[in-house]
Amino acid sequence: MTETSSTDDARASVPDPVLPEGIGIRASGADDVPAMFALLSAEQLASAGESSLSQDEVADWFETPRGRERNDVRILERDGATVAVWQLFRNFDDKYWAQVAVDRGLPSGLVDELWRAGLDWTERLTLAIAAGLGVTAPRLDLWVNEHDALTRKHAEASGFQQMRAFIEMQIDLAGYAAPAPTAGVTVRQAEIPDADSPDLEIMYRLITESFRDHYDFQLRTFDDWRESRSSDALLDRSHWYVAEIDGEPVGGLIGDNSYLEADDAGYIANLGVLRQGRGRGVAKALLHTSFARYAADGRAAVKLHVDAESPTGATHLYEAVGMYRRLVGFDFHKRLGSGD
Known part of the structure; x- marks a missing residue:
C-alpha cells in the first residue's frame, strides 16, 4: 500500500x-x-x-x-x-x-x-x-x-500543554541605514535558478546544521526540505543569503513573503550560523544585508520569530540590531494514543 x-x-x-x-x-x-x-x-x-x-x-x-x-x-x-x-x-x-x-x-x-x-x-x-x-x-x-x-x-x-514561547520581533525600516560591513564576513545572495543549484544544498546544510541543538529539531532529508520550500506559496528566493568567511559558507538567511500582503513587511523565516562562524558577526551581517535589501524594496518593516529560550541567545542579538518585541505566541503539544 x-x-x-x-x-x-x-x-x-x-x-x-x-x-x-x-x-x-x-x-x-x-x-x-x-x-x-x-x-x-x-x-x-x-x-x-x-x-x-x-x-x-x-x-x-x-x-x-x-x-x-x-x-x-x-x-x-x-x-x-x-x-x-x-x-x-x-x-x-x-x-x-x-x-x-x-x-x-x-x-x-x-x-x-x-x-x-x-x-x-x-x-x-x-x-x-x-x-x-x-x-x-x-x-x-x-x-x-x-x-x-x-x-x-x-x-x-x-x-494540550504549553511547551515553549516564541517572540515576534520587528524592525521598522523608515530611516534605516546599514552599518559598515562586518570585517572578514562576506554576504552574497544565494543563486538558485533551478532545483539542482549547488546553493540550494548549501542552504539546506547551513540551516539544518545550525538548528540541530535547537528546540524540537527534527531532521528532514534534503529532498523533503527542497520539496517543502519549492511548494511554499510564500517562497521568495531573492531574499536568501549565504555568509562566508574565507570563502567557506558559515551562515544562511531565508526570507519569504509571510507579512508582505498584510503589513508590507519582509519576513526572516530562518537564520542559522554554524558553530565555527558564531561570535564573529556573521548573524549581524546577514541581518543587516536583509534589512537593507527589504528597505530598498520599499518594505515598511522586517519581522521574525525567535524561540524565547534560544540556546544561542538570539533574542539579545535581534535587539542589538534594532529589533523590538511585538507579540508572544506559545507552542502547545498533545501526545495522542498513549493512554492520556
Missing part, C-alpha cells in the same frame, strides 16, 4: 461529527479559498491583533500536490455563510498541526461547541492517519497567542 492510499483510507475512516442544527460541514476546496481566507484573517486579527495570512497561502493547500496530500480542511456553514474552518496539517509522520477558527460573532455557546468538535475531529484524524503510516503515538500541535483566551481555554481543556 502506498503512503497516499494509506492516508486516503485513514481519512475515509474518520466521519465528520454531528453538529448543532443548522450547521453544515463538508470538505473544502479551491472554490472556498476566498471565504476561508476572510474567516482565517479575521480569526488572526481577533487572536493576535494582526494577520500574516495571504490568500495565496490558503490556495496553496489545494493547488500543489504536497498541499493536497498533507492538508485536511473542513468548512462549516450556516445559512450559506462560512462560520468555521478546521485544518489538520501533517508536518511529519509523527507530528501534526491543528487549526480551529470559528466566527467569534456567533453565540458564545455555539463557538465553544464548534471549537470542541473541531479539536476532537483533528485528534481522531491525526490518530487514523498516523496509524496508517505505522505511528502509534503521534503529537498534535496548536498555536496560542498570548492574549487569546478562547484558544487557550480550549487547548487546556482538551489536554
